[in-house]
Amino acid sequence: MPEKVALIGSGNWGSAIATKIGVNASACADFDDKVYMWVFEEYVKEEDGKWVRPARGAKPPEGKTWVDEGYTPLTQVINEKHENVIYLPGIELPHNIVACPDVATCVDGATMMVFVIPHNFLAPIVPKMEGKFAKGAIGCSLIKGIEFEKEGDMKPILISDLLQAEMKKSDGAPVVDMSVLMGANVANEVAKGDFAEATIGCTKPENGLKWCKLFNTKDFAVQAVTDVAGAELCGAMKNVVALGAGFCDGLGYGGNTKAAIIRIGLKEMQKFCKVFYGDRQIKDETFLESCGVADLVTTCFGGRNRKCADIFAKNIAAGTPKAWDVIEAEELNGQKLQGERTGTAQDVMKAIKAKGVVDAFPLFSQIHKIAFEGAKPETIIDMKLEKYY
Template sequence: MAIASTSKGAASSTTKKDKVAIIGSGNWGSAVARLAGINVERHSTLFDPEVVMWTREEQHHGRNLTEIINTEHINKKYLPGIELPISVRAEPDLLKAVEGATALVFVVPHQFLNTVLDQIKGHIAEGAVAISCIKGVDVEDGVISIFADVIETALGTSCSALSGANIASEVAQGRFSETTVGYRHFKEGEMWQKLFQTKHFRVQLVDDVAGVSLCGALKNIVAVAAGFIDGLEWGNNSKAAIMRIGLLEIKQFCFEFFPGVKSNTFLQESAGFADIVTTCLGGRNRMCSEAYVRTGKSFDVIEKELLKGQKLQGIYTAREIHVFLKSRNRVEAYPLFQTVHEICWKGLEPKMITSRLYGA
């Protein structure tokens, strides 16, 4: 975050503008870059006029993806049909993308985060702050961490979290949506709000980085369960029950293992129940798990066929949560999470999704 400085003889301090780097360029990364691009123009006294979006170079119909984005201002592979502001520039070199940036927005698939952090460590501008838009958790040696903490520890920067009822394509199309920013320091929350909020994308602030992060991660497990229900054609009553039970397991997990989480986050913030609703009605996790039931294909095949280069989050989060709960002897306390894990990774039949939810 830009640091206020006073020049010699100046009567008042002047604030350096924040320079924005979006680290990731998938559909959500491109949608977030679009919001940032709009707002650096609106708040020209606060932000540098260019938003640099790190874009892993790849070919799309025989052309470099960065070339397409920078000349046609559309990410034709991951967010087709949506025009990006001219303030957004795709940069294939990660170190160049973060050079001088004071507002780092992480939107990479969580499988690649540690590699990215290793590369940029030691190359971050003084006073920079970060925000995680990544859905998932990191589990290692029986320890669970939210990605905002992983980023903060690796880079020594304060890191907030953004999550909410946000289908990327709908946000990019300018349809009304809400989201939640969990902040470490209120001034950082205000800065992120100015960077992302538009009249159609409303940003709520809450002092609960862990709650926002965990809701964003764990709701994907619930969405996988909802997709199984859709594939089985069990109807809306069944899906509503899955959503209710899923919310209870998310709350229980947060309170048990992250005692600082605020109870209001679950019902009063977009990152809470609203995100469960959206993700269980739409989104890639629900879609892919429905296809798993209907086609009998593996998740690897479904991911390649349906997601066009994007990554499926919920099945991997289910596995990571299982590993963590097993290390704590708490698997049986979370029957929905456990059943999703067994269907995805142990070959349990999807029709067993509700078989253990009531201890019967």
């Protein structure tokens, strides 16, 4: 029987990866041709050639619906136009991608489930899937981010572990083997067909092969490593290093300094993974894959965190410092800093303090001091680098 694929999530990245999944599901006999994509239902209408939504928090007039007001469900627009006009405008989706507003219907009978939703959606959405997906189904998380325990040693919690736990909550529920897909993947570039690489972190090679078959195309090269924790943690830790790269840019430091920050950052990412997930057999080669050095470089040269850290440093130098939330609101056009307004950097610091290993992470420590403790940005280079030797 062919694999039945469900895509849970339809934002910018979810819609972009749908362009690859749809093509492969249609072309390969290993997969059922039809792929359901869960869409958080919104209402849209076209005005002056642009698709718009009701204002945030707005409600239709009493006794009426948004449809009465001339709006159309986003799922209907996607299925008729084969385009996500809100989150990936201008890109045609494969015609075998079927938008669905009900997640239970989306995953009904699914044997392979791809998760691309904000991690704060997990708790309300995953329980609705109970009893719907096939026994023996496997999952793959494309969700970048990380949670931390709130007490004790503040250990980082993998999103893939949270997903697995949510799906196992009810009595008799199966354990879903989870993989991850991480890498240097700017969604719009992937959707346009610009060449990119990605890394599958898996627990079982046979499942890694299945995911590679689903995602890999001539312009989207995917390789698997049996290292879920290493691949996934890279996707979160890069955002901390990007702050350091941004401080360098804001200070006008050259390529040598920025390259040093990136190299040191990669080493500390690797060390962090081994300190907190050494029992998962973290592999050194993972950090040389797309999920590691490639994603780190992309984020340190073009990501939101780099941009805002650049501005943060320039404002301090000019004597007009601004808080992170102010910079975010002014510069990101409604988008958010990666890592919950740099909260990842704060949680990382709490974790390494709780573990008693602060001295092993001079870059992470200095980034935290600059971002949250009032240290001057130029102290980014005041690190005890001999701790690396």
